[in-house]
Amino acid sequence: MDKQVFRDMSYGVYITTSVDAGRPVGCVSNSNTQITSSPATFSVSLNHDNYTTECIRRSGLFGFTILSEQSDPSLIGKFGFASSRDTNKFDGVDCERVNWVPVVKSGCGYVVCRVIGEMETSTHTIFLGEVIEAKKLSDEKPMTYAYYHQVIRGKSPKNAPTYIAEEKKEDKPEETKGAHRYVCEVCGYVYEGDSLPEDFVCPICKHGAQDFRQEA
Numbered sequence: 001m002d003k004q005v006f007r008d009m010s011y012g013v014y015i016t017t018s019v020d021a022g023r024p025v026g027c028v029s030n031s032n033t034q035i036t037s038s039p040a041t042f043s044v045s046l047n048h049d050n051y052t053t054e055c056i057r058r059s060g061l062f063g064f065t066i067l068s069e070q071s072d073p074s075l076i077g078k079f080g081f082a083s084s085r086d087t088n089k090f091d092g093v094d095c096e097r098v099n100w101v102p103v104v105k106s107g108c109g110y111v112v113c114r115v116i117g118e119m120e121t122s123t124h125t126i127f128l129g130e131v132i133e134a135k136k137l138s139d140e141k142p143m144t145y146a147y148y149h150q151v152i153r154g155k156s157p158k159n160a161p162t163y164i165a166e167e168k169k170e171d172k173p174e175e176t177k178g179a180h181r182y183v184c185e186v187c188g189y190v191y192e193g194d195s196l197p198e199d200f201v202c203p204i205c206k207h208g209a210q211d212f213r214q215e216a
Helices: 003-008 051-059 074-080 145-152
Strands: 014-020 023-029 033-037 040-047 061-066 095-098 101-104 109-120 124-136 180-184 190-193 212-214
Touching: 014 040, 014 051, 014 101, 023 040, 023 051, 023 074, 023 101, 040 051, 040 061, 040 109, 051 061, 051 109, 051 124, 061 101, 101 109
Parallel strands: none
Antiparallel strands: 014 023, 014 061, 033 040, 040 124, 061 109, 095 101, 109 124, 180 190, 180 212
């Protein structure tokens, strides 16, 4: 099976949110889909291990913000590579409450839903939600998953529905001198240059140079 063909499908990048006894929680998702227009219903697929999954099931509510190409990439690092179980991901993030659900205000717009059904797979829960509120925030271009990989150069969290393990590259002798590749071990961002500055900070997850490895 050639799973690389899956990457030719179109996906967006979203921050899906809910509440944990009133406390805001959320995670990055990329499989948010409109199911019907009237009544407006959406689905979102989240890994069983995501704390946000538990909170959506308990609260019966979820929302999501559509990230744009102008959204701060650090939002993906904050919401995609940490757990709301023990982290306040909303610290320092511009957000508001809509029908009790927190929504991030950096993006194209947001949708808030009431859960009306769910379906289980071996690794993910698919929540079906009826829209109770929606708002357009900007005319910025929505961020696609292709843009995230090719321009921002981030990688998929292992809990993402579209995660595909990277194939291990064979070591090859260096034929010509050129820029080296330094990979963030937290979020997968790639820095290319002769050397990685000691004070370099990852633009996605905000980790420092100590968390980068040089590729052979």
